[in-house]
Amino acid sequence: MPADFSPQFQPATKPAKPFSMLTEAGKLRRDAKPDLSEAEILDALRLMKVGRAFDEKCLNLQRQGRLGTFAPIFGQEATLVGTAMAMDPKRDWAVPQYREFPVQLRQGLSMKSIILYRRGHPDGGIIPDGVNVMATQVSLAAQIPHAVGLAWGLKLKEQDGVAVVFFGDGASSEGDFHESCNLAGVVDAPVIFLLQNNQWAISTPRSIQTGGADFASRAPAYGFPGVSVDGNDVFAVHKVVKDAVARGRRGEGATLIEAVTYRMSMHTTADDPTRYVDPRDLEVWGKRDPIMRVEKYLSSQGKWSDELAATWDQEIQDEIEAAFAEADAHAPPDPTAIYEHVFAEPTPTLARQRTEHFGAQ
Numbered sequence: 001m002p003a004d005f006s007p008q009f010q011p012a013t014k015p016a017k018p019f020s021m022l023t024e025a026g027k028l029r030r031d032a033k034p035d036l037s038e039a040e041i042l043d044a045l046r047l048m049k050v051g052r053a054f055d056e057k058c059l060n061l062q063r064q065g066r067l068g069t070f071a072p073i074f075g076q077e078a079t080l081v082g083t084a085m086a087m088d089p090k091r092d093w094a095v096p097q098y099r100e101f102p103v104q105l106r107q108g109l110s111m112k113s114i115i116l117y118r119r120g121h122p123d124g125g126i127i128p129d130g131v132n133v134m135a136t137q138v139s140l141a142a143q144i145p146h147a148v149g150l151a152w153g154l155k156l157k158e159q160d161g162v163a164v165v166f167f168g169d170g171a172s173s174e175g176d177f178h179e180s181c182n183l184a185g186v187v188d189a190p191v192i193f194l195l196q197n198n199q200w201a202i203s204t205p206r207s208i209q210t211g212g213a214d215f216a217s218r219a220p221a222y223g224f225p226g227v228s229v230d231g232n233d234v235f236a237v238h239k240v241v242k243d244a245v246a247r248g249r250r251g252e253g254a255t256l257i258e259a260v261t262y263r264m265s266m267h268t269t270a271d272d273p274t275r276y277v278d279p280r281d282l283e284v285w286g287k288r289d290p291i292m293r294v295e296k297y298l299s300s301q302g303k304w305s306d307e308l309a310a311t312w313d314q315e316i317q318d319e320i321e322a323a324f325a326e327a328d329a330h331a332p333p334d335p336t337a338i339y340e341h342v343f344a345e346p347t348p349t350l351a352r353q354r355t356e357h358f359g360a361q
């Protein structure tokens with residue numbers, strides 16, 4: 001028997017080094033060139049700041065009992081904004097989980113609509129025609145098969161859009177994720193799996209989420225490429241998503257992107273991370289702040305100043321207050337709406353409950 005007649009076991013992969021363009025100190029790495037114009041970089045910074053300010057406002061209101069539960073994006077702004085900036089809102093679809101506020105905004109959903117959603121108003125669930133965003137999904141990974149179907153549909157209709165589906169490291173342990181990747185690989189669906197590895201699934205740490213070295217390396221087994229990116233580097237995220245969008249448009253199929261980031265705040269407003277997060281981790285990741293990094297970069301280019309920062313802060317506050325005023329002026333929901341919008345014809349149980357609560361129609 002020849003000496004090399006033995007089975008070839010595929011070795012487990014080593015963790016990929018996340019692709020990065022901008023250092024924590026706000027310096028471009030050697031040969032790195034942002035694929036964004038100066039105006040687009042300012043747009044990206046602005047949207048990240050809007051995201052953070054909106055979180056702060058919503059958290060204050062939630063703590064006063066004036067807003068429902070929501071999931072802050074603090075720390076993940078570059079992943080969300082870098083991705084959104086690489087999409088074409090007219091052609092491409094965003095398929096969110098529940099932590100994608102800046103993406104929804106950039107795709108054309110209004111801040112008012114997001115406020116209504118967080119207030120539990122049924123109108124907050126309405127997505128206007130022409131806005132390429134799917135509904136917020138709380139059931140983990142349930143949006144991923146929809147995204148593959150959507151992308152496959154775009155391909156069958158010979159449209160050149162892509163679907164970008166957002167989910168976390170935790171959701172990637174669900175069967176829906178694996179089944180979706182499998183189908184996407186078979187039909188070459190133009191879908192981008194945007195896995196936000198924020199190191200936590202509520203209190204479950206990354207270390208026990210998977211035995212794999214990373215998440216990106218799962219992709220080749222499904223027949224498409226995967227890439228790991230520094231999720232706190234808006235230039236790097238934008239670049240990898242832009243390349244993945246181009247692949248999708250060229251008919252080359254799916255891409256899995258693992259954005260390595262950190263959830264700096266609570267999972268949702270119903271969570272108390274002080275019970276399980278080591279404050280030293282917050283210190284380490286705080287130095288990698290995605291917004292600070294771009295500010296440092298722009299300062300070094302002479303394009304950012306304390307005065308400009310103060311002007312922007314005021315403008316952003318005004319924008320948020322105006323959206324809340326618009327939401328306040330919106331007619332309150334009809335209480336009977338709780339029985340609508342799920343079944344075309346109410347089930348007998350629903351019909352009976354409705355009559356018990358509100359009387360015969």
Ligand SMILES: Cc1ncc(C[n+]2csc(CCOP(=O)(O)OP(=O)(O)O)c2C)c(N)n1
Nearest residue numbers: 099138139140168169170171198200201202
């Ligand atoms: C099918 C399902 N199982 C469990 C939950 C409860 N749950 C809500 S969020 C969450 C953790 C999600 O973590 P991850 O997917 O990493 O996303 P992240 O919230 O960190 O962005 C869990 C277990 C759920 N919403 N849906």
